[in-house]
Amino acid sequence: VYLVITAIALLAALLSEKAKLYARLAQSNKLLERERKNKLTNIAAAVSSVAHEVRQPLMGITASASAARRWLDRVPPDVDRVKQVLTNIEQAGFRANEVLTNVRNLFQDTDHEQQSIDVNNLTVEVLQSLHGELNDHNVKTDVELGSELPHIIGHRVQLQEVILNLLHNAIDAMASVKVDHRALRVRTKSDGDKAVIVEVEDSGHGIEPQRLGSIFEPFVTTKPKGSGLGLAICSRIIERHGGQLTASSDGKNGALFKIVLPVEQTARAG
Amino acid sequence: MSEIPLISIVDDDSLAREGICELIDSLGYKGVTFESANHFLQCGQILDTACLITDLQMPGLNGLELQEALRSRGYQTPVIVITGYPNEKHRTRAFANGAVGFLSKPFNEQCLIECLNAAIDLRSSHARSRVAAHHPEITTAKAASRR
Numbered sequence: 001v002y003l004v005i006t007a008i009a010l011l012a013a014l015l016s017e018k019a020k021l022y023a024r025l026a027q028s029n030k031l032l033e034r035e036r037k038n039k040l041t042n043i044a045a046a047v048s049s050v051a052h053e054v055r056q057p058l059m060g061i062t063a064s065a066s067a068a069r070r071w072l073d074r075v076p077p078d079v080d081r082v083k084q085v086l087t088n089i090e091q092a093g094f095r096a097n098e099v100l101t102n103v104r105n106l107f108q109d110t111d112h113e114q115q116s117i118d119v120n121n122l123t124v125e126v127l128q129s130l131h132g133e134l135n136d137h138n139v140k141t142d143v144e145l146g147s148e149l150p151h152i153i154g155h156r157v158q159l160q161e162v163i164l165n166l167l168h169n170a171i172d173a174m175a176s177v178k179v180d181h182r183a184l185r186v187r188t189k190s191d192g193d194k195a196v197i198v199e200v201e202d203s204g205h206g207i208e209p210q211r212l213g214s215i216f217e218p219f220v221t222t223k224p225k226g227s228g229l230g231l232a233i234c235s236r237i238i239e240r241h242g243g244q245l246t247a248s249s250d251g252k253n254g255a256l257f258k259i260v261l262p263v264e265q266t267a268r269a270g
Numbered sequence: 271m272s273e274i275p276l277i278s279i280v281d282d283d284s285l286a287r288e289g290i291c292e293l294i295d296s297l298g299y300k301g302v303t304f305e306s307a308n309h310f311l312q313c314g315q316i317l318d319t320a321c322l323i324t325d326l327q328m329p330g331l332n333g334l335e336l337q338e339a340l341r342s343r344g345y346q347t348p349v350i351v352i353t354g355y356p357n358e359k360h361r362t363r364a365f366a367n368g369a370v371g372f373l374s375k376p377f378n379e380q381c382l383i384e385c386l387n388a389a390i391d392l393r394s395s396h397a398r399s400r401v402a403a404h405h406p407e408i409t410t411a412k413a414a415s416r417r
Binding site for chain 2: 048051052055056057058059060061062063064066067068070071085088091092095172
């Protein structure tokens with residue numbers, strides 16, 4: 001009898017252990033599935049963004065080529081006009097290439113190790129690369145860098161791309177306001193030792209509050225000239241760094257984009 | 271001698287906008303470009319526009335909203351909607367609002383020519399009914415602003 005009881009107890013213990021293992025397996029399967037879905041969403045967003053951005057110059061190229069053929073068919077052919085059209089086609093080809101180069105840089109970066117990043121340094125670098133463009137658009141730039149920001153861990157090129165996109169959007173947003181009203185404010189600060197914050201604020205006409213919810217979806221929003229990747233990708237990049245990209249605006253007096261990057265969280269690869 | 275039809279092109283992307291305008295000119299029409307829906311709405315050339323070609327995804331009013339803004343102001347301008355990101359929902363909405371065409375970027379010139387022909391036909395039939403009804407456009411515009 002004693003032996004039978006021991007055997008039953010042992011069996012019960014084994015069964016319960018097996019059930020626990022199955023539960024753990026199911027849980028990790030669920031996590032894997034979620035991760036896979038996240039990846040697919042990222043890929044889908046990236047592919048859609050690229051397709052949309054490449055189709056703009058492609059539209060320019062195909063329409064210009066059709067036009068050039070028609071100018072040549074005229075009697076006499078309008079050669080000067082054809083030359084002009086060919087220059088436009090050339091420019092459009094380079095633009096399409098620029099979009100692809102940007103995407104390649106982004107994906108190359110994910111193959112590299114993440115690194116410790118000084119966000120102040122990164123912000124200043126991006127601002128310097130845009131120095132000429134800011135001048136050309138008569139944008140008055142006010143930069144406020146927080147002191148003793150903790151370093152964050154992440155993908156440098158990706159984060160550069162996000163800040164570059166926000167600055168491009170800000171310049172575009174101010175193109176239609178008077179020259180002496182074009183003010184760009186860039187601020188970095190820390191949220192204790194938990195997170196680092198980058199804010200980009202423009203003095204454009206703002207974003208209507210009812211549109212704010214959808215601007216991070218692919219193509220709902222403004223198109224950054226040249227750089228080719230929209231806010232949808234920016235938002236995904238920040239999310240993958242465990243952070244958050246948000247926008248606020250009253251629809252009249254400019255817009256404020258805020259990047260929050262946690263110090264502890266390490267960005268996942270890929 | 272009949273006037274050269276004016277075709278307005280609204281697209282926030284300069285390469286697409288200028289390319290399409292070039293094609294319009296080469297087809298023997300007069301193309302004029304606008305970088306946003308608001309620029310077009312404020313240009314004072316809506317009545318002269320024989321056909322409006324508008325991009326769909328744009329900052330500010332998008333192409334479908336521009337189409338609706340024109341209708342609500344009483345304009346009957348034929349509209350061709352173009353997009354680099356086509357989907358069925360937008361296509362249905364564009365046609366429900368009376369679009370003469372919905373083209374994916376980059377489009378083939380023959381498709382554009384067919385849409386433009388349809389637009390010009392539609393405009394002349396509007397013009398014929400206007401003459402018959404003694405300037406109803408003015409009445410329509412006023413009625414729309416009263417609403």
